[in-house]
Amino acid sequence: MTSVPNRTLNNGVEIPQLGFGVFQVEDAQTTTAVTAALEAGYRSIDTAAVYGNEEGVGRALAASDIPREELFITTKLWNADQGHDATLRAFDVSLDKLGLDHVDLYLIHWPTPARDLYTDTWRALEKLASDGRARAIGVSNFQPAHLTRILEQAGVVPAVNQVELHPYLQQREPRAFHEAHGIATEAWSPLAQGALLKDDALTAIAARHGKSPAQVVLAWHLSIGNIVIPKSVTPARIRENLDVFDITLTDEDIDTISALDRGTRTGPDPDTLN
Structure with a gap:
């Protein structure tokens, strides 16, 4: 079983630098996938209300004998539930589906400007x-302009911004x-949904x-300080x-990967999604 290093967030909470994502995994399949991930050594699980699989995550957690304090569970608020009171209600629903009394990280899924x-x-x-x-609390898919408004109007700096990030969109x-504001970068779609795996x-x-x-690619993410949450439903994968923690990329490797940036997304544009 692999031991994953932790990153310390701006409020002192520690998060494993490599976690397990369940985007686009059906609820019934999620329980099996998360169970396999926990058995492999993952301790950070990332889900969201809109994924429709918080209950599947909850079933895997309930069946596990891993102490709760060793787990790091993230979920996200969906766009339709934004607003102060609606957010609090939606959080209660997510917590109930997960079968937990708290989460380790709660994110606003999109800014919907x-x-x-x-x-x-x-x-x-x-x-x-x-x-x-x-x-810990944070955001997802926020651009610097969105974050600036949060910083200007709020009392707590987001601990994390989870964004689409991979060698084709760096x-x-x-x-x-x-980095300038003490916000950790977390990468979703870290493998560009497989689009870059045949890159020469x-x-x-x-x-x-x-x-x-x-x-x-995962080693590259870790080397530049990203938190990363790859997804798979295949136990071997x-x-x-x-x-990946025994991979030491050379300066030449890093330069080669840095040159792959195309600015291309696999997901929506945060400035236009509402």
């Missing part, structure tokens, strides 16, 4: 944090903003290290994605 509710929503997250029901400007440059680096292209 045209609706202009994310600052009111953030105040609800601050309440959840002050009540101890969310050990998010240099948001990452620099995060990445396959060449992988061959030199005796690893898969996916493992090389779940284990493979965790077997």
Whole structure:
């Protein structure tokens, strides 16, 4: 079983740097996948209300004998539930589905800027944090302009911004903003939904290290300080994605991967999704 290093967030809470995501996994299949991940050594599980699989995560957690304090559970508020009071109600629903009395990280899933509710929503997250029901709070898919409004109007700096991030979309400007303000960068779609796994440059680096292209990409994420949450439902791939901590990328490897940035997304644009 692999031991995953922790990152310390800006409020002192520790999060495993490599976790397990369940985006686009059906609820029934989620329980099996999360169980396999926990058995492999993952301790951080990332879900969201809109994924429709919080109950599947909850079943796997309930069946596990891993102490709750060793687990790090993240879920996210969906767009339709933004607004102060609606957020508090939606959080209760998520907590019930997960079968937990608190989560370790609660995120606003998208800023939905045209609706202009994310600052009111953030105040609800601050309440959840002050009540101890969310050990850390953060956002997902926020651009620097959205984060700036939070910083100007709120009392708590987001601990995390979870964004689409991979070698084809390296998010240099948001990452620099995060670093300047003590916000951890967490990467979703870290493998670009598999789109880059046949990239010639990445396959060449992988061959030199005796690893898969996916493992090389995950090692790149870790080397630049990202928190990362790869997804798989295949037990062998779940284990493979965790077997990356013995990879030491060279400066040449890093430069080669840095040159792959195309600014291309696999998901929506945060400035226009509402």
